[in-house]
Amino acid sequence: MAATFATRTMTRTANISISLVLQAVIFVTMVGLVLWTMLFTPYGNIHDPLHALRHALYIIPCH
């Protein structure tokens, strides 16, 4: 009976992969990474096509 309870608890714990706070942090970090790539990276292949967008947003430092 005790073993079954322990197994169930462990299975349930394994299924909850990461806490909600960590998920939120990962989400915000991912959004930050996407925004950095789109608006801030000097990498030419992305920087140049998105030049007009960056200027249109007014708060993005460009050149």
Place this chain on the structure above:
Amino acid sequence: MSRNPVAMLIAGLAAIVAIALLVVAFLGEGQRGGAHVAEEHEAAAPAPRQNNVTSGGYRLAISLSPDAGVVGEVVTITGRVTDASGQPVRNVRYELISHHLEDDVPIFRSTIVAPDGTFSWGNQFWDGTEHELRITASSADPAASFPQLRLVRVVDVEPLPPPVGVQVRALLWLLLPVALGTAIGIPLGLRAPARRVTNLRQTTATA
């Protein structure tokens, strides 16, 4: 130890995307300072680079020092009008305009009268993109007039990548609403169905 396969797939994809974005960010830092290649090619074709213009025997000539601009550094533009014999003309009214070509807006505009006929203009370009100097010379002395001379000179200004600190600050401002929305929205979203269930239970209990 079973895990939700869909969640694992999404997590895997998110990890791949994150790694790809980090690689792009890393490559970008290697290119810092060498960007804006495409726009330079776009604007390279129609660029009048006049250093002098002649009309009716009168000649307006300018010189730039240095020849191209850098954001935050002064370019000194000097110019004068000479007559057919090469003698400098006195009492000249100059209209000086620095025009931002990319946004098509005048950045600086001033009119001065040069008693000795020579002007010296220290101009600091505020943006790392091409500017057009539009200089018009006309006579300020009605007794000794000459035809209006208009000169257009495109100046390259070397782009200056913004400091990383400024970029990070801008990114944080963009992330602030997302973070606030996440911090406020997740608890609200989690609470909403629970409240409905509680209400349902209460309704059932009273019925």
